[in-house]
Amino acid sequence: MSKEIFAGRTVLVTGASSGIGESFARSLAARGAHLILTARSQNKLEQIADELRQRHRILVHVFPVDLIEPGAPQQLLNNIKASGLAVDILINNAGFGRWAHFLAERLDTYDEMLALNMSALVRLTYLFLPDMLARKKGGVINVASTAAFQPAPYIAVYSATKAFVLSFTEALAGEYREHDIRILALCPGYTDTNFNAIAHVNAPGIRFTTPEAVAEAGLNAFVKNKSYLVHGCPNYLTSLLPRILSRDAVIKIVANMFKGKVAPWPA
Numbered sequence: 129m130s131k132e133i134f135a136g137r138t139v140l141v142t143g144a145s146s147g148i149g150e151s152f153a154r155s156l157a158a159r160g161a162h163l164i165l166t167a168r169s170q171n172k173l174e175q176i177a178d179e180l181r182q183r184h185r186i187l188v189h190v191f192p193v194d195l196i197e198p199g200a201p202q203q204l205l206n207n208i209k210a211s212g213l214a215v216d217i218l219i220n221n222a223g224f225g226r227w228a229h230f231l232a233e234r235l236d237t238y239d240e241m242l243a244l245n246m247s248a249l250v251r252l253t254y255l256f257l258p259d260m261l262a263r264k265k266g267g268v269i270n271v272a273s274t275a276a277f278q279p280a281p282y283i284a285v286y287s288a289t290k291a292f293v294l295s296f297t298e299a300l301a302g303e304y305r306e307h308d309i310r311i312l313a314l315c316p317g318y319t320d321t322n323f324n325a326i327a328h329v330n331a332p333g334i335r336f337t338t339p340e341a342v343a344e345a346g347l348n349a350f351v352k353n354k355s356y357l358v359h360g361c362p363n364y365l366t367s368l369l370p371r372i373l374s375r376d377a378v379i380k381i382v383a384n385m386f387k388g389k390v391a392p393w394p395a
């Protein structure tokens with residue numbers, strides 16, 4: 129069933145140079161999709177593209193870009209169109225977070241997080257959706273997080289960006305379902321990728337899932353036309369806590385969980 133959806137379609141994957149984005153690229157290639165891969169690391173993207181072209185009978189294009197730059201999404205669209213390509217499915221996966229006391233992090237880091245996790249995602253969706261609507265097929269997968277379901281002290285800005293992604297994506301799913309466009313928010317929990325080193329995640333004893341499992345689950349949920357998916361049963365149950373407990377109680381629980389996991393501040 130999944131082959132029918134992805135085979136022969138062209139899928140744009142952001143953040144495709146590692147982790148969940150790379151796994152999306154590999155799973156899609158195995159399902160017969162053509163790929164447009166983007167991230168900042170051109171060499172890594174070229175290596176992945178070469179391997180996937182050789183292993184599968186697919187076209188793979190690479191467009192390196194820094195999505196923090198405000199003009200980058202438009203430039204990406206221009207470059208893709210100039211190459212004679214059309215995007216059937218957009219996967220907004222690029223993103224990063226940082227575990228720290230709110231005031232311990234540089235304000236510039238938060239600006240970059242907001243720009244990548246939210247602005248670039250909205251811009252790319254705005255720019256690529258019209259062609260999908262004109263063709264009356266296609267869709268968008270936006271990668272949110274289990275951090276989207278409750279405010280998370282010590283990753284406050286990151287969890288707020290992911291709450292935005294979840295809310296924005298589900299709203300669009302409601303808006304465009306009647307136009308035959310699939311729109312999915314994928315919410316992974318702890319996943320074994322570069323994210324954790326970049327975010328300074330310090331979570332001994334935590335069980336990480338694999339990026340391959342997350343990407344596969346995301347594609348299967350897209351096939352089923354779901355509007356959101358929390359990956360993993362324990363994560364799904366945890367995502368329900370804010371519906372059962374008071375908001376205050378949830379925030380206290382998360383604050384207690386994370387307080388000892390970030391560097392003391394002031395140092």
Ligand SMILES: NC(=O)c1ccc[n+]([C@@H]2O[C@H](COP(=O)([O-])OP(=O)(O)OC[C@H]3O[C@@H](n4cnc5c(N)ncnc54)[C@H](OP(=O)(O)O)[C@@H]3O)[C@@H](O)[C@H]2O)c1
Nearest residue numbers: 143145146147148167168169195222223273319321322323
């Ligand atoms: N890992 C987890 O535990 C976890 C849990 C929930 C949600 N997520 C979400 O999953 C998504 C993918 O993260 P991941 O875990 O796969 O981490 P990752 O391995 O660090 O991948 C992040 C990707 O984003 C790209 N990227 C970073 N900054 C960029 C920029 N300025 N412009 C363009 N591309 C940029 C990176 O490539 P370059 O460095 O080459 O640019 C990389 O390909 C993120 O949205 C993250 O928030 C992750």
